[in-house]
Amino acid sequence: MVAQVIDGKAFAAKVRAQVADQVAKLKEENGITPGLAVVLVGEDPASQVYVRSKGKMTVEVGMNSYEHKLDVDTSEEDLLALIDKLNNDPAVHGILVQLPLPKHLNEDLVINSIDPAKDVDGFHISNVGLLGTGQKSMVPCTPLGCLMMLRDHHGSLSGMDAVVIGRSNIVGKPMAQLLLGDSCTVTIAHSRTKDLPDVVRRADIVVAAVGRPEMVPGDWIKEGATVIDVGINRIERDGKNKLVGDVDYASAAERAGAITPVPGGVGPMTIACLLANTLTAACRSNGLPEPEGLTA
Numbered sequence: 333m334v335a336q337v338i339d340g341k342a343f344a345a346k347v348r349a350q351v352a353d354q355v356a357k358l359k360e361e362n363g364i365t366p367g368l369a370v371v372l373v374g375e376d377p378a379s380q381v382y383v384r385s386k387g388k389m390t391v392e393v394g395m396n397s398y399e400h401k402l403d404v405d406t407s408e409e410d411l412l413a414l415i416d417k418l419n420n421d422p423a424v425h426g427i428l429v430q431l432p433l434p435k436h437l438n439e440d441l442v443i444n445s446i447d448p449a450k451d452v453d454g455f456h457i458s459n460v461g462l463l464g465t466g467q468k469s470m471v472p473c474t475p476l477g478c479l480m481m482l483r484d485h486h487g488s489l490s491g492m493d494a495v496v497i498g499r500s501n502i503v504g505k506p507m508a509q510l511l512l513g514d515s516c517t518v519t520i521a522h523s524r525t526k527d528l529p530d531v532v533r534r535a536d537i538v539v540a541a542v543g544r545p546e547m548v549p550g551d552w553i554k555e556g557a558t559v560i561d562v563g564i565n566r567i568e569r570d571g572k573n574k575l576v577g578d579v580d581y582a583s584a585a586e587r588a589g590a591i592t593p594v595p596g597g598v599g600p601m602t603i604a605c606l607l608a609n610t611l612t613a614a615c616r617s618n619g620l621p622e623p624e625g626l627t628a
């Protein structure tokens with residue numbers, strides 16, 4: 333079988349267009365412009381690239397973007413004071429604190445100081461608990477993007493065997509919760525899993541989120557399975573820098589029914605879902621119906 337390529341870049345553009353349409357409607361009918369505040373502490377080059385890209389796309393869909401760039405040695409007290417200000421600012425519907433934070437700042441404390449209703453990353457302990465108990469929450473952007481692509485490809489996921497490789501709080505665990513919410517039979521595999529190849533071979537859906545370049549070879553993939561590759565790993569091959577996923581794309585594409593490429597798969601969906609979450613937060617905070625097709 334030669335896999336269908338799931339084009340995340342095109343899908344993300346479609347999601348952003350949907351967000352832009354609904355933002356325009358929200359402005360016209362309700363006089364509300366959703367606002368996203370992004371907080372960056374320090375000058376990590378990768379984080380600076382992400383934050384710039386988030387700001388640009390926020391404006392492109394018609395939302396307000398508020399960027400707060402703080403010095404690398406900003407105190408916890410000052411950072412918490414800024415978050416408190418943003419929590420109380422009615423023009424701000426979403427707050428994202430770019431991770432990782434410098435070592436002297438307590439990441440859990442900082443994340444849990446964000447108003448859960450504005451926590452567009454879905455990292456606040458309240459949102460984690462709400463998702464885990466099947467209640468309405470803010471859902472982490474990368475797993476939400478994966479879920480949207482899976483639903484788009486399959487329609488219903490009910491009864492499918494899904495394996496999530498990786499148990500991070502940002503991707504693996506929430507991804508498993510979302511798949512369970514869509515009635516998959518879910519296995520979370522990780523570095524200590526016994527006979528990982530065998531576990532993966534049983535799966536109709538494989539979500540790889542471990543951050544290890546090409547660790548899943550094609551012969552682990554069940555014929556016709558759907559493969560969602562969350563990994564973005566920079567490697568050097570033939571003297572050139574290259575981005576590869578956690579799955580060996582060439583061999584997996586020969587067995588899978590559908591597969592996301594790297595780059596151009598899950599990556600673009602993350603920011604699209606951040607914008608979707610900001611719109612959702614703006615609707616909820618104003619007692620308006622949620623945007624259709626953009627939530628879990």
Ligand code: GUN
Nearest residue numbers: 428429430431432453473
């Ligand atoms: N750093 C890398 N990815 C993310 C993300 O999705 N959210 C935040 N807040 N920081 C990140």
